[in-house]
Amino acid sequence: MVLNFDKSVYLRITNKKNPLQFSYFSKSQPLKEVSQYKYLGITITNKLSWNAHIADVSSSAFRKLCLLRHKLRDAPSQVKLLAYNTLIRPKLEYACIVWDPHTKSNIYSLEKIQRRAVRFIYSKYGRGTSVTELMRDNEFQTLQSRRQLLRLKFLDSLINNKLGLDRAHYVTPVSTRQTRHSHVRSLTPYFARTDLLSFLFPRTVTEWNNLPS
Secondary structure, X not given: OOOXXXXXXXXXXXXXXXXXXXXXXXXXXXXXXXXXXXXXXEEEEOOOOOHHHHHHHHHHHHHHHHHHHHHOOOOOHHHHHHHHHHHHHHHHHOOHHHHOOOOHHHHHHHHHHXXXXXXXXXXXXXXXXXXXXXXXXXXXXXXXXXXXXXXXXXXXXHHOOXXXXXXXXXXXXXXXXXXXXXXXXOEOOOOOOOHHHHOHHHHHHHHHHOOOO
16 A cells, blocks of 8 residues: 555644644655544544534534435425434434533534424424424434433443453443442543543443442
């Protein structure tokens, strides 16, 4: 395989206010530094913030929804629902266990797409229509609750050695005596001072420990 260094870039990931500055070269040619880069469908930024990725996902999903609204305007609800579940929701949930947002703005940005899709699926565009009731009547889960369930399922698979990963690198069973606030499968919580506490393992371990016995 031949690398095209003219298209190669580098991404410096750090939270330091004054990071060390280095330049990188390939065959005496300097590589361009970028503040974010899309890799395997995930937008990674130099601050490890998921804002850019969620904005990109929301924008892409909305464009697809607009296309479906144009192409399937007169289709029955079953066809619209199938199209949404096949073409849009997978986009909204791709690799979501990693980037599942915790801020209200990002959560709303994603939920807004689904709520618009629900109106489209059931052809209910009137201002008097409650989308929340429409979702409840048709057993639509919020994307937020689906992401939480996916994270917990991932953690369960990791604990039970179903992923081919060494769980000891990621989670540790609680070594102290079980209390009324824990269960036999409780895990040692993560501790972090930064926003990283709100994502994947730190967040999911806390939710796992809060599950009923």
